[in-house]
Amino acid sequence: QSALTQPASMSGSPGQTVTISCTGTSSDVGAYNYVSWYQQHPGNAPKLVIYEVTNRPSGISDRFSGSKSGNTASLTISGLQAEDEADYYCSSYTTTSTRVFGGGTKLTVV
Amino acid sequence: EVQLVESGGGLVQPGGSLRLSCVASGFTFSSYSMNWVRQAPGKGLEWLSYISSSSRTINQADSVKGRFTISRDNAKNTLYLQMNSLRDDDTALYYCARDVYGGYGNDHWGQGILVSVSS
Numbered sequence: 426q427s428a429l430t431q432p433a434s435m436s437g438s439p440g441q442t443v444t445i446s447c448t449g450t451s452s453d454v455g456a457y458n459y460v461s462w463y464q465q466h467p468g469n470a471p472k473l474v475i476y477e478v479t480n481r482p483s484g485i486s487d488r489f490s491g492s493k494s495g496n497t498a499s500l501t502i503s504g505l506q507a508e509d510e511a512d513y514y515c516s517s518y519t520t521t522s523t524r525v526f527g528g529g530t531k532l533t534v535v
Numbered sequence: 536e537v538q539l540v541e542s543g544g545g546l547v548q549p550g551g552s553l554r555l556s557c558v559a560s561g562f563t564f565s566s567y568s569m570n571w572v573r574q575a576p577g578k579g580l581e582w583l584s585y586i587s588s589s590s591r592t593i594n595q596a597d598s599v600k601g602r603f604t605i606s607r608d609n610a611k612n613t614l615y616l617q618m619n620s621l622r623d624d625d626t627a628l629y630y631c632a633r634d635v636y637g638g639y640g641n642d643h644w645g646q647g648i649l650v651s652v653s654s
Contacts, residue, residue, distance in 0.1 A: 426597065428579070461640035463580070470630060470647060471572075471580065476640025514580050518639055522594045524570070524582040 429454065429515055429527035436533040437505045445530045447498040447515030453525055455496035459518035462491060462500045465529075466511045474513075475500060502532075510534040537561040537643045539631050544648035551621050551652070557614040557631030557645055565609035568592075568634040570641060571616045573627040573650075581627075584616065585634075621652045 430448040437443040447454065447462075454460055458478045463471035473482050475491035478498060488503045498517070502509055515527040543555040557569070571583040584605040585594040593605055604617040614631050629648050632641035 457639075459639040463641070465580075470644040471632075471641070472644075473635075473640050473642045476635050476642070477638055480638075480640075482635075482640075482642055516580075516582065516640075522592075523596055524585065524594075526572075526580040526582055529579040 426453075426519060426521070426523055426525045429517060429525055431513075431515060431527040431530045433528070434531045434533065436535050437502075438535055439505055439507065441505045442501060442503045443505060443532065445500045445502075445513055445515075445532070447500070447517075447527050449496050449498075449517055449525070451496060452521070453496075453517040453519040454493065454498050456520050457518050458493065460491070460493060460498040461516045462489075462498075463514045463516070464509075464511045465514065471514065505534055507534050537633070539633065539643055539645035541629065541631055541645045541648035544629065544650045546651045546653065547621055548654050549622055549652055552617070552619045553621065553650060555616040555618065555629055555631075555648060555650070557616075559612045559614065559633070562633075564607075564612040565589075567636060569605075569607065569614045570632045570634065571603075571605060571614075572630045572632055572641070572644075573625075574630070574647070575624070575627040578627075583629075586614070618650070621650075623652050626650060626652045 462475040633643040
């Protein structure tokens with residue numbers, strides 16, 4: 426199972442909106458609405474920010490939103506803040522009942 | 536408060552074995568499916584294995600199939616990962632992670648336990 430494709434790095438200024446893409450295939454992202462997104466700060470465990478494409482866990486800011494079109498899922502962060510600087514990973518369930526992560530995107534707030 | 540605490544990591548020679556444990560507290564462990572995920576130094580996340588709440592369903596990544604075995608003991612609130620035939624590229628931080636109840640996504644993670652494979 427190949428990793429999902431994410432941009433290696435992105436940047437934005439405080440207050441801006443950034444959208445991170447996650448491209449898979451019809452065997453993973455395109456097959457189900459089972460895409461999740463994780464935020465990871467250096468030295469910390471990953472934190473779930475979006476599950477099942479669009480759902481936000483309790484306690485996650487509404488500045489985080491998710492969407493999907495075909496084989497590509499997206500995480501949008503609006504009103505960018507310094508604390509949003511982190512690595513972001515997408516993940517999808519697959520048609521072989523396994524799960525796959527994206528390679529990760531390093532988001533810099535400049 | 537939900538807590539997941541991994542243990543059992545350490546330094547092992549290539550070809551060796553280790554068993555990781557993940558003790559859960561703060562929730563009804565027997566109601567949730569669980570996963571193991573790892574992260575090699577400076578690299579991204581890699582999903583390894585899934586086990587349903589009753590242990591009826593187990594899924595594994597091809598990279599560890601035949602070498603790693605996931606299991607759980609609901610009476611002890613503990614998740615396990617038996618790792619055999621370890622290789623250099625198994626060196627990583629290993630996380631246990633709980634699934635969203637009835638859904639897809641890992642809503643709670645342990646702090647991770649380091650496994651180093653080296654001669």
